[in-house]
Amino acid sequence: MKRTVPTCLSLCIKAIGFLAVFLACGTLSAEKPRWAIALHAGAGSVSKDISAERLQEYKTSIRKALETGEAVLRSGGTALDAVERTVMVLEDAAGFNAGKGAVFNAEGFHQLDASIMDGNDLSCGAVAAVETIRNPIQAARLVMERTPHVLLVSKGAERLAKLHNIEIVTPDYFYDATRWQQLQKKLKATGRKELDNPCYPVPPEANQTGDRTDQEISRGTVGCVALDMHGNLAAGTSTGGLTGKMVGRVGDSPIIGAGTYADNRGCAISATGSGEEYIRHGIAAQVNWRMRFANQSLSEATQACINDVLKPGDGGVIAVDHDGNLSLEFNTTSMSRAWADSKGNSGIAIWEERFAD
Template identity: 45%
Template sequence: MTHAVAPALVIHGGAGVIKRDMSPAKEKAVRAAMTKALQDGYAQLKAGKSAIDAVTTAITVLEDDPNFNAGKGSVFTHDGKNEMDAAVMDGESLRAGSVAGVHRVKNPILLARAVMEHSPHVMLVGEGAEAFAKDQGVALVDPSYFRTEERWQQLQKALKEDNDKKPHSDPEHAALESAKHFGTVGAVALDGQGHLAAGTSTGGMTDKRWGRVGDSPIIGAGTYANAQCAVSGTGWGEFYIRAVAAHEICMKVSMLGEPIERAAAEVINQEIPSMGGNGGAIALDANGNIAMPFNTDGMYRGWIGADGVPHVAIYDDEPDPSNHPPAPASSTN
């Protein structure tokens, strides 16, 4: 006999330099979009749909909102283009799909799902991914759709900083400055059948070069789910790739039996910073326990559970779900 599980959905809209000098209008818009993403995704779960349905629905809302660095609000590369990456993974079957370096896909998360469900592959990139999108009827748009003035000005500032830097300046510092705009979005969900899923979508780093790809579309790095755990990361992607961060969290849960709060905190607030990286993550286990550690000024984050009430937080002093006592203090918050 199977026991009914209370569905849950957790989302993030990026971690990083999030100060309290955000305009009231922008903060209101961010909180409204996060709330809508939670409500729309949770409606899928309440209707008996899968965790994958909830994840892709929630992320699509955030991709369509210019306040997040994914889809419509994606940042610009050094060459003045938008290059987007996304991934989705089904914890029950371990099926996954991802795309990287796409320029014209309106909702990269939907293309990642199409790769998972309708191709023999896991990862498609660039023009090939867009050709597959056309075959699958996934919406393509003119690249101008992704242009927002705020993101364009962020690129101009980064280009000026590039020009002002001395030849011997620290390249890691330069990369960190670019990382200020890494508002990647993601979602993890637990459906009524007890199945987990994870998804992540991003526009990458402002001023990135050479077709750089971060952790978001790399299964195990920025996105991972199995039967016991689902994780979506947001942060300095190179370090998440090197730590295989999302997979590491889930292995601590599923193989070592660690509580998800502790597992996530160990990777995000200890391992990643010890290498020089920063960021955050959202994580969910098969019992509906939530973790959302971050070691930056803030992380756009939200959750909705059995009570059906959406909760949204931005700054580091706002409360998170208290399913369990906090993990041991190891955060660099």
């Protein structure tokens, strides 16, 4: 009597054989997890006459911020951590209008805003008009993770930060002579009386001269977007606002959907520029909406918002989608920015052309 191999066993043997052939031919390979990151440090009109020393300092800070976020993503860390830590580096660098380099308001002190968003579940947090928090992006994450709210302002946000041991500083920590000169220039240009001194004693060791070659070094915010190896997106934004702004003015940076948005089904976005315009048009959420519901690619969505919705000179956005595509668009003469991804693409730029590596 002829014996036959059971059908299921026969199929298994054949499958193993095919697999061996495919492996031998090298046709089966696991795709490496993707990651991507981009940051901005303000859109505006940076003069190419900026001093070489100041420019190098600026580039060094941007590179440090980029490498900080890269390190998180390369090691398998979360997009949320990469965004927070990248923004913190920019907040700690005096050359940017966020954290330590924040501009002065009309009465001679600083009020800072920040927000952060997790694309995995749309959780988000923000703070506005804070005056003593060294890193507002940390406080924004606190609001997201430790409260049922999205936005806390002023003293309420500062109390939360103190409760959770976020570093608190005195107002003079934010003093910068260049920023002070910018305020006087702004007050004079708008017919307002110039101020003799800030609202706080200037630190005796502070530089009193500033650098007149970078008066327009940054128009608004710093921000970061990231995709991690787990497929999650995140975005964060931090700012000192507008030079000479009214006390209590809040722009788009802490407004979810205006200056910051992240959604794993679409993209993560951080904006910089004329905050009121970004609020009016819901730019950050609109970019995501265009991708999800108007079937636009990331680049089509960002270009449409920057070139068709906003006016020339309004600013720019950085964005990353769930596939790791990056888009950095602006309609000003400059936008300080940097980017990197798991495919080896990377760069730093202020004007149209990128800097040589």
